[in-house]
Amino acid sequence: MANCKKGQQEIVGFVLIVVLVVVGLMVFLVVSLRDSPVNEDSVVVGNVLDAVMKHTTECAIVYEPDYDNFEDLFKSCYLGDRCKNLEVSACDYLNESLSSVVGDLMASDASVGFYELDFFVSDGEGLLRISDGNCSGSISAAQRKIISGSDSLVIRMKICLA
């Protein structure tokens, strides 16, 4: 009887140790698999955004050759303007040309695995989203604000560096 009790105690002790080890492993697994924190004000991503915003497009809202750069084109899209020379809406052209420019830009940088560019009204609806790739590293982000009349437009970019 005494031997049986002793055996039971040892089994309980062994189970306790196993449970402790499993709980410890689970905790560290969760810690290691948690989402990596996003660097919200990355100089690297800000540099990409600044260069893209200055790029001159082929869209002229008023007359040729008064072509919009991307910063102006974001405003034109928000105001619902049309590219007079191309006979398309500014938003359609913005979507098409921005995807092409940002896509080529990111493709030229082997360290970029994923990118996402959002265009939205501050505290309001999203107007455009471009994204491509898969993320397996840390995410860096940056945003630029454009003022259009009384509204504030936000262009936010996220890049996942492998």
Added chain:
Amino acid sequence: MVKGQMKIQQMAVMIVAVFFFFILVGLFFLGIVFKDVEGSAEDLQRAQAISSLGVIADMPELNFDSGESMTLDEDKLRIMSGEFGEDYDLFWPVASIGVYKVYPRFDEVEECPGTNCNYYEIYNPSGHENLQAGDGGYRDVKTYSAYVAICEKVRESGSTYDDCEVGKLVVGVRG
């Protein structure tokens, strides 16, 4: 006596196992902590490199408009990548300077001047292969890059406007 020794052995093995378990957990934890530190250090290094490249890009010899940072003048790039640029050999505080047009995307580097060219070699006294960000060319030269706008004044239908493209400034620094 034998039973007592067995008990001591069991306890010793258990203590060693627990000790190794906590050592492993500690190493795992340190690995996670230092992974973040490594990432932060890389981010800082990139930010510092871009800031340093800004100094080169904002030099009057390359800058398009003194009010705009990280904006290069394509006319100045044409001049500086030609024979005139050779007079600046002692001027540049770096090992090499090159500027790529990254849009539209290209598969082969075409040095300017030329049709559909995409690369301006501003300064490269060693004469090594076209600078690509990261490869360094020579072993002792480390390259850093940042995106810039390459602008030029274009006259069309009697009006002048600024035509800007996205480019990449690549600077080599001797390590």
